[in-house]
Amino acid sequence: MIYLLEFSCPESVKKLIMHELRIAEDLSAIVIETARNGNLSIVGKVNISIGQLIQVVPEIFEFAFREAVRNTIAEDAELSIEIIKVKMNCVQCGCNFHLNENLFKCCRCGSIDIKIINGKELFVKSIEGE
């Protein structure tokens, strides 16, 4: 038994095969919804944070964002991207440290029992407008 389901997606998605666009479209929806609720008629700036472990390329994301906000009140909004470094915490010795050369291991006691504190963020901090 095989079912075939075809999902229709916006033309823009078909042209640009990349996850940055999908993320940019979700961002655009949040920006526009927030702007409407806050009675903004134009969005001048969008501030977001991206963790280093999230494989989003800022240049491509910027391009995807422009595509996603086309013909909206955020069309001319500047996109400000803050890159957040990977920070980890060692469960064994409590040491906090930054990622070095892909080594997910405590730099003090060598334990692999670690928690990732920062680096997986992908969030919108705020928007600015009038």
Next chain:
Amino acid sequence: MEIKIMRNILDRNQNKANEVRNLLVSKNIVMVNIISSPGAGKTSLLERTCEHFGTKFKFGVIEGDVTTDRDAQRLKKYNIPIVVINTEGGCHLDSHSISKVLDSFDLDNLDLLFVENVGNLICPSQFDLGETFKLAVVSTAEGDDKPAKYPMLFRDARAVLLNKIDLIPYTNFSYESFRKDLTAINAGIPLFEISCTRGDGMDSWYSWIENQLLQNLNPNFTSRRL
């Protein structure tokens, strides 16, 4: 005027993934999100696994493909429910597409749902589908640098399958380098070195996946040492 938001950009996907996960937990179903490059051997792995277990467990498959139902056709002979999601250009599956197709399965009659994600090592890692766990499949022909290049997937996956070990003599793949990178990223992760075509290493994989299933069906089940 500045309006503070502090919201996960992908929360629409995350919320739906949480719904899917709750539904699967309530139905006692293990969902495995299989992520690999195109051609690493996801479908071959499913062929072998379906063949091995036969009717012992109730399997289902969601096939994510940019286009065509070729992978699904290869699995048709195992007589299991298969749903194909053609993403039409999209490079990954998301939780909304999974949620929509779950209705096509008889969820009271399913132990394990394999999701063969679109062949790609980056995009699918970003989108939680509501799976029980992710499985990373890589093949020796792709080179030994995949863990170093895509650390997120190898951090998040519950196990790694290294396929096509029979081809190593014809490639410049270095076991040492592969293991060193993988250990740096995720030291405790189970690694299965297999050849889906020749059958090497498959028994360890079958035991492991069976243990995952038995643990899910009976939380008191203690896994056998592999």
